[in-house]
Amino acid sequence: EVQLVESGGGLVQSGRSLRLSCTASGFSFGDYAMSWFRQAPGKGLEWVGFIRTRAYGGTTTKYAASVGGRFTISRDDSKSIAYLQMNSLKTEDTGVYYCTRSSSLYTNSPFYFDYWGQGTLVTVSS
Amino acid sequence: QSLLTQPPSVSGAPGQRVTIACTGSSSNIGAGYDVHWYQVLPGTAPKLLIYGSSNRPSGVPDRFSGSKSGTSASLAITGLQAEDEADYYCQSYDSSLSGYVFGIGTKVTVL
Numbered sequence: 001e002v003q004l005v006e007s008g009g010g011l012v013q014s015g016r017s018l019r020l021s022c023t024a025s026g027f028s029f030g031d032y033a034m035s036w037f038r039q040a041p042g043k044g045l046e047w048v049g050f051i052r053t054r055a056y057g058g059t060t061t062k063y064a065a066s067v068g069g070r071f072t073i074s075r076d077d078s079k080s081i082a083y084l085q086m087n088s089l090k091t092e093d094t095g096v097y098y099c100t101r102s103s104s105l106y107t108n109s110p111f112y113f114d115y116w117g118q119g120t121l122v123t124v125s126s
Numbered sequence: 127q128s129l130l131t132q133p134p135s136v137s138g139a140p141g142q143r144v145t146i147a148c149t150g151s152s153s154n155i156g157a158g159y160d161v162h163w164y165q166v167l168p169g170t171a172p173k174l175l176i177y178g179s180s181n182r183p184s185g186v187p188d189r190f191s192g193s194k195s196g197t198s199a200s201l202a203i204t205g206l207q208a209e210d211e212a213d214y215y216c217q218s219y220d221s222s223l224s225g226y227v228f229g230i231g232t233k234v235t236v237l
Contacts (some may be wrong), residue, residue, distance in 0.1 A: 002183070035226075042217065044128065044213055044228055044229070044230045044231045045164070045172065045217075045231070046228070047225055047226035047228070060226070062146070062224070064225050065225075098171060098172070103177075105160065105177070105178050109160070109217075110159060110160070110218075110219035110226070111181070111226070112160070112162040112175065112177045112178070113162070113164075113172075113174065113217075114174045114183065115170040115175065116136075116172045116174075117171060118170075
């Protein structure tokens with residue numbers, strides 16, 4: 001059974017940093033790209049970024065414009081963990097953060113997100 | 127403002143058929159990118175419902191179906207059940223943003 005468990009959320013002051021972890025099990029972690037999403041209170045889902053596999057371009061990453069330059073996604077395939085390092089946090093970064101396994105229908109086609117973790121809440125105070 | 131437009135809510139009686147439209151543009155759905163649908167039950171994580179515009183993952187009832195045409199897509203739920211009360215999001219890729227976009231979500235209410 002595929003499982004994704006996020007951790008590391010909490011209350012943090014604006015301008016500070018936080019690192020989220022996503023521990024995966026039930027599949028060959030190194031064979032899949034991983035993505036992060038968030039959902040602000042009362043709002044919809046927002047893509048944060050993804051990290052590809054080592055086999056596909058050497059773990060390249062891509063980010064939404066709203067977090068680019070502040071957030072960094074990395075992965076440790078030996079531990080089956082994906083990370084989201086969040087720096088210079090803003091109050092608008094508050095929300096539930098989800099990690100997902102990312103799949104694609106064809107080589108080089110955009111992802112869809114077939115398994116989601118339960119999410120971890122990040123609250124950024126002013 | 128979301129690049130994918132969905133109605134904020136739809137409702138139907140048990141057993142009825144409801145559809146949720148997802149309207150995009152020439153930089154996402156109209157560019158040929160697939161549409162995927164996610165179900166978010168209250169207090170739970172999103173669940174993939176439809177991928178590749180019309181494919182159901184294993185375990186998803188065949189009451190759920192998806193289609194795509196032009197710059198729009200739709201999700202249909204036939205034989206509506208109380209357990210289908212949830213928020214439903216469409217998602218695609220947008221070439222102008224070079225990123226992934228969602229609709230605002232549609233709340234389905236079973237009357």
